[in-house]
Amino acid sequence: MAALPMVRVALLLAFSVFLTLVLGFGLPSVLNLFARCCGFPEASVTESIVLLYALFVLYVAMPRLPRGTLKVAGKAVLVTGCDTGFGLALAKHFHKLGFMVFAGCLFKNYCELVRSLWAVVNNAGISTFGEVEFTTMDTYKQVSEVNLWGTIRVTKAFLPLIRRAKGRVVNIASMYGRMGNALRSPYCVSKYGVEAFSDCLRYEMKVWNVKVSVIEPGNFIVATGILTRDIVTTTAEKLWKEAPPGVQEDYGKAHFEQYMALMRSYCNSGQREIEPVLDDVTDAITSKRPYKRYNPMEPHWWIRMQIMTHLPAAISDRLYF
Ligand SMILES: NC(=O)c1ccc[n+]([C@@H]2O[C@H](COP(=O)([O-])OP(=O)(O)OC[C@H]3O[C@@H](n4cnc5c(N)ncnc54)[C@H](OP(=O)(O)O)[C@@H]3O)[C@@H](O)[C@H]2O)c1
Secondary structure, three states, X not given: OOOOOHHHHHHHHHHHHHHHHHHHHHXXXXXXXXXXXXXXXXXXXXXXXXXXXXXXXXXXXXXXXXXXEOOOOOOEEEEEOOOOHHHHHHHHHHHXXXXXXXXXXXXXXXXXXXXXXXXXXXXXXXXXOOOXXXXXXXXXXXXXXXXXXXXXXXXXXXXXXXXXXXXXXXXXXXXXXXXXXXXOHHHHHHHHHHHHHHHHHHHHHHHHOOEEEEEOOOOOHHXXXXXXXXXXXXXXXXXXXXXXXXXXXXXXXXXXXXXXXXXXXXXXXXXOXXXXXXXXXXXXXXXXXXXXXXXXXXXXXXXXXXXXXHOXXXXXXXXXX
16 A cells, blocks of 8 residues: 555545544534533533434434425326336325326426426336356446436436426435445445435425435335346346356356345345335425435335444445355
8 A cells, every 4th residue: 555645645644633632522512511401410521422312313213293284286207117116106195195297207398298397206116136156247337227327317418407497306216325245346336326316306406496216115025026037037037048158157047046036035025115216206305305215115225224334344244245
């Protein structure tokens, strides 16, 4: 590793000392002061940290705060990927709420659709699976073509309308946009990209008063068409057929079949009710102050996501892989 220039070393050291002092002395003092102001007895550092943690837990467990709701009348929403799953349910739900809904799969000339588009929901997506050595470059490209480039393409096509309406962009990513998993690399790559794109767009759109939200659903496989037994069967056949002979030999058919059985077992897994997703997308579109990220997922997935995104990889790897 190349030696760091002295100035950078000095800066890093100074910053580390500053953080140590702030966290070691400043934070407990602030917490003690806060506890005293609330009328608690003289609090120790430990009690303060417990208090901070309790506040954090309270924040996490708290139901969504009311933040004001916008009027629906005269607003149009475009949802992509409406043949099945979330998209179909979202289109019906928004129609019931009174939005003018454009529910579609492929449109040739987006900008002529409507003049005052309020929101676009980038929902269309596909999923696949397979170990990296079994996955062809074409597969990586196909999945990102729909999930990532599709999201960017649709967003760019409609952004002028959304920007003029000071409206909303809602991108359906996934919990796999925040954490990886074995056998899911093509999907994770595309969804990490959606997260990155959404963050960058959100920063840019702030000055235009356009709100960009990301929805990160957990596992809703059983309630949607994203992974069916037919998909697993055809994908498994394709994976084995396209794997180079050396890979087939090294990994072996038994190992491959074991993983495919695991994927088949996922077809009936996950949450059966998709209301959490509908509620979150609706909030992102109708709330005066929508959240940046929504996590409609079961608690064990939420905990896993927090562990994988906040703890050192040495710990999360040991826990989950
Ligand atoms: N289900 C879950 O557990 C889960 C979890 C996290 C995130 N998500 C995300 O949620 C979104 C919706 O998926 P879903 O679960 O509702 O699955 P789904 O039932 O398979 O719905 C996906 C929709 O996208 C459409 N679509 C696929 N490729 C398209 C293309 N090239 N152009 C236009 N439309 C296309 C499909 O249309 P056709 O049927 O006509 O192909 C279908 O209507 C996806 O982005 C997915 O990644 C799902």
